[in-house]
Amino acid sequence: MLQGKCVILGVTGGIAAYKAAELLRLLVKSGAEIHVVMTRSAQEFITPLTFQALSGNPVHTELFSLIQEQEIGHISLADRADLILVAPATANLIGKVANGIADDLLTTTIMATRAKVLFAPAMNSNMWENPIYQENHAKLEDLGYHFVEPAYGELACGWQGKGKLPDPQEIFNSARALLGNNDLAGKTVLVTAGPTREEIDPVRFLSNHSSGKMGYAVACAARNRGARVVLISGPVNLHEPKGVETIQVVSAREMHEAVMKMAGQADLIIKAAAVADFRPVVRGDQKVKKGSTETTTIELQRNPDILAELGQQKGSRVLIGFAAETEELLKHAREKLASKNLDMIVANDVTQEGAGFNGDTNIVRFLSADGHVEELPQMTKAEVADLLLDRATALLPQNC
Ligand code: CTP
Numbered sequence: 001m002l003q004g005k006c007v008i009l010g011v012t013g014g015i016a017a018y019k020a021a022e023l024l025r026l027l028v029k030s031g032a033e034i035h036v037v038m039t040r041s042a043q044e045f046i047t048p049l050t051f052q053a054l055s056g057n058p059v060h061t062e063l064f065s066l067i068q069e070q071e072i073g074h075i076s077l078a079d080r081a082d083l084i085l086v087a088p089a090t091a092n093l094i095g096k097v098a099n100g101i102a103d104d105l106l107t108t109t110i111m112a113t114r115a116k117v118l119f120a121p122a123m124n125s126n127m128w129e130n131p132i133y134q135e136n137h138a139k140l141e142d143l144g145y146h147f148v149e150p151a152y153g154e155l156a157c158g159w160q161g162k163g164k165l166p167d168p169q170e171i172f173n174s175a176r177a178l179l180g181n182n183d184l185a186g187k188t189v190l191v192t193a194g195p196t197r198e199e200i201d202p203v204r205f206l207s208n209h210s211s212g213k214m215g216y217a218v219a220c221a222a223r224n225r226g227a228r229v230v231l232i233s234g235p236v237n238l239h240e241p242k243g244v245e246t247i248q249v250v251s252a253r254e255m256h257e258a259v260m261k262m263a264g265q266a267d268l269i270i271k272a273a274a275v276a277d278f279r280p281v282v283r284g285d286q287k288v289k290k291g292s293t294e295t296t297t298i299e300l301q302r303n304p305d306i307l308a309e310l311g312q313q314k315g316s317r318v319l320i321g322f323a324a325e326t327e328e329l330l331k332h333a334r335e336k337l338a339s340k341n342l343d344m345i346v347a348n349d350v351t352q353e354g355a356g357f358n359g360d361t362n363i364v365r366f367l368s369a370d371g372h373v374e375e376l377p378q379m380t381k382a383e384v385a386d387l388l389l390d391r392a393t394a395l396l397p398q399n400c
Contacts, residue, residue, distance in 0.1 A: 002032035005179050008077055008115075009034055010086035010106045011051070012093045013041025015156040016122040016165035020087050021046065023168040024054045027085075030176070035060060035077060037106045039093070063105040077105075078112035085175050086110070087148075088122035088165045091133045097145075098136035116178050118146040120171045125161025148174045149242070167360070169382035170220070177224035183393050185226030190266035191219040192259060192273035192306075194234030196252040200298060201284035208274045209357040212236030214322070214381050215272030219244050221385035222268075225393075230266070232258045234273055252276050252303035259306050268318045268392055271307045272346075274357075279303055311341030318395045320388070323347045324356070333367050343395050344368050346388060354378040366391055 007027055011020045027034050036051040037060045048059035060077065078084075086093060086106070093107070102108040110117055119140070127133055128150060141147060148171050151164040165171075193215020197205040212233060219231040220241050229244045232255055240246040247262075249255045252275045263269060278300035290296075307321045321342050323333040326349065333347035348364045350356035355363040355378070362384050366374040368391075376387070 002027070002030040002176065002179055005032045005082045006080050007032045007034050007175065007179075008081045008084045008109060008113075009036045009051075009055075010084060010089070010093075010110070011036060011038045011042040011046070012086065012088060012090045012106070013039055013044055014088040014090050014122050014165070015045065016088040017042050017045035019165050019168055021050055021054060023085075023087055023171055024051060026168055026172040027175070028054060028056070030172070032179075033057075035081075037061070037077065037109060039104055039106050041090075060105055063103075063108060078109045078115070081109075081113055081115040083115055083175060083179055084110055084113055084117045085120070085171070086118070087120035087168075087171050089119040091121070091123045091127045091130070091136075094119060094121060094133065094140065095136050098139045116146060118148065118171075118175055118178055120148040120165060120174075121150050121163075122165035123150070123163045124155060124157050125159050125163040128161070128163045146174070146178060167380060167382055169380050169386075173221055173224040173382065173386065177226070182226030184222055184268075184389070187227045187267040187396065188230065188265050189219075189222040189227040190230045190232070190259065190262055190269045191215050191222065192232045192234075192255060192271045192275075193219065194236040195274050196234045196255055196276045196303075197250050198252065198276045198279035198303070199250075199283050200280050201286065201288045203287050206276055206278070206280070206300075207235075208276065210234070210236075210274035211358045212238050213358075213360065214362060214384070215270075216241060217381040217385040218270050218272055218388060219246075221382065221389050222270075225389060227268075230262050232262070232273070252279065252306070256304045256306050256309075259310070263310060263317075266317060267396060268320070269310060270320045270388070270392070271310075272322050274322075274324060275303065275306060277303055277305075305340070307342070308340045314341055316397055318343050318392055320344045320346065320392060324350045326351050330365070330367070330373070333365070337367055337369065342369065344391060346384075 034055045051059045102111040151166045153164045194212030195208045195210035197207045199205045223229045223243050231246045247258050281299040281301045325332045329349045337345040345367045348355045354361045363378045
């Protein structure tokens with residue numbers, strides 16, 4: 001994927017430094033040539049040997065090391081880079097670069113390069129919110145430096161908030177996008193994600209456990225590959241991805257309407273949403289009272305099958321569905337693939353550990369219309385998304 005590209009991976013001294021090893025693994029796997037530059041404090045968290053072993057190249061640590069300077073000095077590093085990626089990037093590193101301080105190998109290399117620079121900041125949430133940091137960050141963004149936003153979650157310091165280093169796959173995807181894997185440039189990708197909610201009354205609804213993570217990962221991966229992405233999302237607890245046109249819906253009928261409105265513009269449609277098959281025939285205007293009855297019945301009415309409808313008017317579009325099953329995975333997935341006229345279906349057994357709705361990983365099989373089945377190991381949802389797009393891109397008309 002990144003064959004022939006040279007990436008300088010800068011590692012600074014944060015607790016998330018260990019995650020840079022996983023990022024390095026992804027970069028190496030993609031075929032890029034990687035040189036790691038570590039700050040002095042990064043070496044307090046992880047040893048250069050780890051990065052040397054993973055990258056197959058000596059790790060650069062010292063600005064004034066005669067041997068390192070002779071072999072590949074900071075100017076040479078800065079010149080040969082296609083991308084400088086700093087992960088994790090501390091508030092200190094961002095502050096230094098924003099203010100023109102070049103007092104170690106990493107900051108000097110960043111200052112001397114004409115390559116793109118991508119920072120993946122990770123820090124305590126109060127540091128992240130500190131106006132001094134925000135000013136430095138904004139200044140660098142204005143100057144054309146790139147950033148991967150930190151994630152929300154529990155931080156190593158015990159605080160809950162924004163500041164976590166994002167998933168290495170997400171950082172890798174951003175790096176790859178900057179390095180120009182634009183194989184979906186000029187294409188419109190329509191993705192659906194999350195559950196739908198079918199209201200019983202103003203306070204109750206029928207729904208399912210879908211978190212939307214798989215669909216959002218697909219939307220971000222498609223955006224990173226240069227596509228215009230329209231994401232139609234049911235109610236989830238995820239942030240709207242930057243650079244993605246997100247349409248929020250609640251019910252299956254709303255999702256149906258939004259999908260049908262946008263489908264004509266799409267080259268590729270990936271339906272990861274877990275759409276409720278039924279809705280209550282009657283939605284109470286007021287909260288339904290329990291009364292004295294011990295049992296009750298809600299009469300349900302079939303919702304439109306959005307994917308099946310798309311399959312009937314497929315045209316030259318590539319259409320991919322998901323099958324969430326609890327038994328007879330392949331049989332059910334094959335039936336859906338055929339009956340909905342799909343090019344591919346992503347089948348997963350949601351009862352399997354490491355797969356399913358709420359986690360960050362999935363275990364899936366890709367079933368193609370020609371009968372081919374690709375069985376994949378447990379992967380992050382971001383990895384599944386990228387692989388899915390590799391297969392989908394190959395199905396797009398210009399690649400036939
Ligand atoms: N789907 C849809 N509209 C529906 C139901 C499902 O577009 N009303 C899509 C989903 O987005 C998914 C695929 O169809 O891509 C399969 O969804 P799934 O819930 O696994 O299967 P169903 O077709 O609903 O069949 P069943 O519930 O009987 O397993």
